[in-house]
Amino acid sequence: MTGTDGATALRGLRVLVTGGGSGIGRAVARAFDGAGARVxxxxxxxxxxxEPWTGLEADVTDDASxxxxxxxxxxxxxxxxxxxNNAGTGAVGTVEDNPDEQWHRVLDxxxxxxxxxxxxALPHLRRSPRAAVVNTCSIxxxxxxxxxxxxxxxxxxxLSLTLAMAADHVREGIRVNCVNPGTADTPWVARLLDAAEDPxxxxxxxxxRQPMGRLVTAEEVAAAVVYLASPAAASVTGTALAVDGGMAGLRLRPAAR
Known part of the structure; x- marks a missing residue:
């Protein structure tokens, strides 16, 4: 964020990040903390x-936790x-390959x-004058x-849930958006590469496959998350912000040989 208010707009903001132990979530925590938020x-x-932020153990598949x-x-x-809402897990395979248990786990x-x-969090967000929810979606x-x-x-x-939540809570003053990263350089992707026959x-x-010719960085995704949560995006809700090196919208001709 830039400008007179940019340096202070996030100061004191109270932020909760799920899946913040590594990868994109850790980059998000670092970005908010660097902007003066409490994380x-x-x-x-x-x-x-x-790290300067608070770590809390929780399992997003367990409501009480x-x-x-x-x-x-x-x-x-x-x-x-x-x-x-950044916590996530992945699965490799077609509809033939993954058993029901794995489907349930990914969706859960x-x-x-x-x-x-x-x-x-909704009871607390309803009391905030700057309430925002940002979901990590995907290309x-x-x-x-x-x-x-x-x-x-x-x-x-x-993606559909983000739009529904935005509609449900806009009149409560709660903005809901998501980021759609392309393939990002994260520990999960690193593990996939390590398991490949030829990493x-x-x-x-x-x-x-990403037109910019490189993987997205966790810090680039974090910057988009911070923007969507910030007062600079006060009129932004129900939006999916692609951070994908042009993968979603660009159709380049093959490079000349």
């Missing part, structure tokens, strides 16, 4: 050693202004995790990606 991270194993962590964060900060974490966390919600059936289905649901070739293929 609590919810994670299965919140490794916050040496989520409610307890949200209440603890709100108690520490005297309320909540922003919820970033990626979709119902948002429901549980937001539901627990997989709008583009057909191979070998990502369960993950894509879950992120399609996140270097797989990485090159992932980079090549």
């Amino acid at each position: 609590a991270v919810l994670d299965l194993a919140p490794d916050c050693a040496g 989520v409610r307890a962590a949200v209440e603890e964060a709100a108690g520490l900060f005297g309320g909540l202004d922003v919820v970033v 974490v990626n979709v119902l995790g948002i429901v549980r966390t937001t539901r627990a 997989a919600a709008t583009a057909g990606l191979p070998q990502r059936a369960a993950y894509s289905a879950s992120k399609g649901a996140v 270097a070739a797989e990485r090159a293929a992932l980079e090549a």
